[in-house]
Amino acid sequence: MRKILIVGGGYAGFYTAWKLEKRLRRGEAQVTMVDPLPYLTYQPFLPEVAAGSIEPRHAVVAHRRHLKSTRIVTARVTKIDHATKTAEITPAEGEAWTEQYDTIVITAGSVSRTFPIPGVADQAIGLKSIEEAMWIRDRLTENFIKASTMKPGPERDRLLTVVVVGGGFAGIELFGELRSFASSLVGAYPEVSMDDTQFHLIEAMGRIMPEVSLKTAEWVVKRLAQRGAEVHLNTQLASAVGGKIELSTGETFESDLIVWTAGVMATPNMRNSDLPLDDRGRVTVRADLRITNGDDIVEDAWGAGDVCAVPDLTGGGVGGFCVPNAQHAVRQAKRLAKNITGMIRGEDPVDYYHKGLGAVAGIGLYDGVFQSGRLAIKGLIGWFMHRGYHGLAIPSWERKTRVFGNWIINFLVRRDLVGLPARDTPAAYFREFASRPKA
Structure with a gap:
């Protein structure tokens, strides 16, 4: 079977895997998704979580509950060598290993963009x-x-x-x-x-x-x-x-x-790869979401979401590219799943086009x-x-x-006003009163 490796389990990665599960026939491909977190965070709900309107666990979507046939690896992809179609995967505990793939999908998302302001x-x-x-x-x-x-x-x-x-x-x-x-x-x-x-x-x-x-x-x-x-x-x-x-x-x-x-910026981990990046560290892709190096298509490599510079064919994007938001990431992932499935079956990919409502x-x-x-x-x-x-x-x-x-x-x-500040040091109360051996 063709091995598909999805790097990132946020909006774009999760939806790509989710839709591939529904589109792929049995035996067509094996999908592996790698992300350091075991869940997707629905970021538009973060302000309401901070304000106590939504319980934190309800604003995340567990990978293993909703992805039934995808192989889920809770770890980081720390290096990509597309020339040999291998990726280095590093878990939080234990030794790193090398994973081989036939097709790679880059959906690693973004991180907060800051400036060197003191403090x-x-x-x-x-x-x-x-x-x-x-x-x-x-x-x-x-x-x-x-x-x-x-x-x-x-x-x-x-x-x-x-x-x-x-x-x-x-x-x-x-x-x-x-x-x-x-x-x-x-x-x-x-x-x-x-x-x-x-x-x-x-x-x-x-x-x-x-x-x-x-x-x-x-x-x-x-x-x-x-x-x-x-x-x-x-x-x-x-x-x-x-x-x-x-x-x-x-x-x-x-x-x-x-x-x-x-502001946000593309996940810096992509710099540890041989995939083409633009001057802002984003993976360069065509409108059909295939990764491109100038005018040349990088075979068996796809990308979507905040980590990629996706052309906005509507003409409304900043600098000609889709803005980094959930609306684009989800829709790009759906198009990506269709294009990957189509390519496996010998069909031509279709360009991503979405005009915000x-x-x-x-x-x-x-x-x-x-x-x-x-x-x-x-x-x-x-x-x-x-x-x-x-x-x-x-x-x-x-x-x-x-x-x-x-x-x-x-x-x-009315919303719950209780905070749990001691959750960062949960053992402090036990240790305060715990008996210890005499010197």
């Missing part, structure tokens, strides 16, 4: 993983607990100050959700008022959310300002050393929760926006459209049921 690497956290979203929620709840027992002062202000860097969809949604979550926490901690909290969003450009119209973006900024949050446009983060925020405008303040959402964003409980062309729907209806779209978009009815169940329960009894 960011040590003080900030990203929003690409479920673990990061959980940590953000725990940190905010823990800070409210601490602040509720403190007298007014600089340290208390620091605990109640939240900073989000980046005004794209991820940053705005997280910013709005955390502000909404803080409103719920204030109701549980009478010692803290909303006036005690500070929320700052820092955006280097002169506007937020470039995927929507300027009018809609201005409405979002105004809406956030009405809720006491401050959006700094045309402003750059100059330093975050020790939690002290210094802005390019000269303004300074301190924060105990700094979240970086200012619109954009949806939630900016807090019962508040959201939907934009399609000139049509903009804001407020409660926009929020329902946001939840409806993403609730139906997460893979499998099993996961859809859990997510909608979260929302229904929260509507009836």
Whole structure:
């Protein structure tokens, strides 16, 4: 059988394997998917996970539960030598080994893109993983607990100050959700008022959310300002050393929760391969998703998702390429599975073409926006459209049921305000009281 190796188990990798399972006939190919995580993270739900609206485990999709015939390897692909069609696979524990393949599919995704700003690497956290979203929620709840027992002062202000860097969809949604979550926490901690909290969003450009119209973006900024949050446009983060925020405008303040959402970049692991990359480290592919080296096709090599520079045939992409988002990754994966199956059966591949139907964003409980062309729907209806779209978009009815169940329960009894900050040191309580041998 033909051996197909999928590198990455995010949107593009998971959907490619999922659709190949449905399309391939018995005995046509053996599919292996390699990813260091045992699940797909549905990243549009990370802001709601951070705000306590969705349970963390319900925002991930277990590979082994939903991929029935795919061989799943929980490890990293640390080197690719396509000339010999081999890949080095390194598990978290144990020795690395070499895997042979006939066809390779690169869907390794992206990581947070940062800049060498002092303090960011040590003080900030990203929003690409479920673990990061959980940590953000725990940190905010823990800070409210601490602040509720403190007298007014600089340290208390620091605990109640939240900073989000980046005004794209991820940053705005997280910013709005955390502000909404803080409103719920204030109701549980009478010692803290909303006036005690500070929320700052820092955006280097002169506007937020470039995927929507300027009018809609201005409405979002105004809406956030009405809720006491401050959006700094045309402003750059100059330093975050020790939690002290210094802005390019000269303004300074301190924060105990700094979240970086200012862009993504292709997974750097692809540099350990002989596959062609562009100047941004992305694998170069044709519109039919075959990897290409200039005008020459790299045989038996395919790619999709954030790690690849996929041409946008609609003409709407940045620099002529599809923007790195879940909408493109999922649809590219579906086309990829069809093309690979077709090539095995002697058919010609078809170009990927998708024109976005619109954009949806939630900016807090019962508040959201939907934009399609000139049509903009804001407020409660926009929020329902946001939840409806993403609730139906997460893979499998099993996961859809859990997510909608979260929302229904929260509507009836309100969202859970409990944080679990001690989960990072779960053995501390046991060790504090454990008996030890005498010297």
